[in-house]
Amino acid sequence: MIQNTLNLPTISIDSFTGDPLNRHQWFSFFKATIHNNSGLSDAQKMTYLQNSVTHKARDSISGYSYNGDYYHEAIVELTRKFGKPQHMVAAYLDQLEKWAKPRLDEPNTFVSFSSFLRRLVQTFRLHNFEADLKSSAVLRMARDKLNPKMIIRWNQHTRSQGLLQPNLTHFADWIDSYAEAC
Structure with missing residues (x-):
């Protein structure tokens, strides 16, 4: 056998x-x-x-x-x-809308927010949702998760970098720099 x-x-x-x-x-x-x-x-x-x-x-x-x-x-x-890209993108936007504001006194909240934004950007790129990455409404939704002091820092960053039309990718990169410093 x-x-x-x-x-x-x-x-x-x-x-x-x-x-x-x-x-x-x-x-x-x-x-x-x-x-x-x-x-x-x-x-x-x-x-x-x-x-x-x-x-x-x-x-x-x-x-x-x-x-x-x-x-x-x-x-x-x-x-x-x-696996429909539009459902994945919509789920990320819903999650972004519900995301709690990261707190300066709790660095892990910035790390989590940064990680989420990175996955969101990667998913949008993968499925060719470039217009959503460039959308000022989506950027505003993410930016509004920050406290006023951080929004001022973001605005200063965009001016210092000469970003006339900042987008979500720029914002995610900037948040990454904060998360890495935590």
């Missing part, structure tokens, strides 16, 4: 709940480690997929069970429901 042994690598894949804020990072990692791995069968890929989704994401593909014949359909379904 020939015994077929399978040595799968141990990989820790974060769970995807269906939250559009986490979809890109989760799928990029899943795609690089599982989806594009030619050494794995579709059944193995489906097992990894089913074990890495929870909540709404799991509900959307639970009907496919662990059947590898439906692996590609499950990926299409997850992309259809959770």
Whole structure:
């Protein structure tokens, strides 16, 4: 009797709940480690997929069970429901609107705000939402999260840098410099 042994690598894949804020990072990692791995069968890929989704994401593909014949359909379904760029961008804008003001006396709030803005900028660039990055309304929404003293510092920065039309990328870079100093 020939015994077929399978040595799968141990990989820790974060769970995807269906939250559009986490979809890109989760799928990029899943795609690089599982989806594009030619050494794995579709059944193995489906097992990894089913074990890495929870909540709404799991509900959307639970009907496919662990059947590898439906692996590609499950990926299409997850992309259809959770991978639309406009939904990811809208989720980032909603999160920005709800974001609490960073406090000067709590440096970790600037670090968190900086990290969030960096992910927002990267997501907008990735999905070609350049107009939103240049939008004065989006910049104002982010800038208004600052206290008046920091807004003055931002305004001074834009003047000293000669930024006639500052945008969200400029702002995120500037916030990064504060976060690094924390």
